[in-house]
Amino acid sequence: MAHGSRDPRSAQTVHAIVDALRATAPGIAVHVAFLDLSVPSLGDVVETVARAGHRRAVVVPLLLGSAYHSRVDLPALLAAASARRPGMELIQAPVLGDDERLVAAVRDRIVGAGAPADDPSVGVALSAVGSSSAEANAVTRALAARVCAGTAWHGARACFAAATEPTVESAVTELRARGARRIVVGSWFLAPGLLTDRVRRRALAADPSALIADPIGPHALVPQVIVDRYRRAAAAAAARTSRTAAA
Missing domain, CATH: 3.40.50.1400 (Rossmann fold)
Incomplete structure (x- = not known):
């Protein structure tokens, strides 16, 4: 999930990053969503993923800082999407940050x-x-x-x-x-x-x-960071599920 922008170059760059991500991790189903200003929205993508039969999705914020968007905006969107799709587990991964x-x-x-x-x-x-x-x-x-x-x-x-x-x-x-x-x-x-x-x-x-200098863009190291955030969040969610089942 990227922020979104009125500038079409921003969405084009996000799609290039995600194309590189798919090539890096072909076993992961990857969808692009935007917080604001660009489409598709997070809610629309959650619907697409749910209709495809998935019951769990990890949302990786393509954000470099942990501030209002990751701490307030995104949790609110995830809560709204969960209310519409109560059978879908939505997991927020950490931002890309200062990796x-x-x-x-x-x-x-x-x-x-x-x-x-x-x-x-x-x-x-x-x-x-x-x-x-x-x-x-x-x-x-x-x-x-x-x-x-x-x-x-x-x-x-x-x-x-x-x-x-x-x-x-x-x-x-x-x-x-x-x-x-x-x-x-x-x-x-x-x-x-x-x-x-x-x-x-x-x-x-x-x-x-x-x-x-150019922005970071689809640099070869970016997909590595995204996959790392995805795997850590998925593993933490699986561990929580196991602990709950054991209890």
């Missing part, structure tokens, strides 16, 4: 944008959506140093497209002040959309020579 494989994928995208890992002149502004959750923003801020791990880059600074500070402009200014001679804007976004376009515009206004 080290996704951090490595971001690093790969930065290198792919033209910033060699052995270049000490590079400063990385790691852009993310921003959240009303201080805890979620703190996790994102800590990612900047992790993205630089194993490289010779000068340093990194997290920045946000909305909801909180610092902005990409201030991150670029700070990196320059610290001595970075080349700026690369990394993307802690799963897919392109209106917010990544905003980040690009602001970054280039602050530094026309800045390199802009």
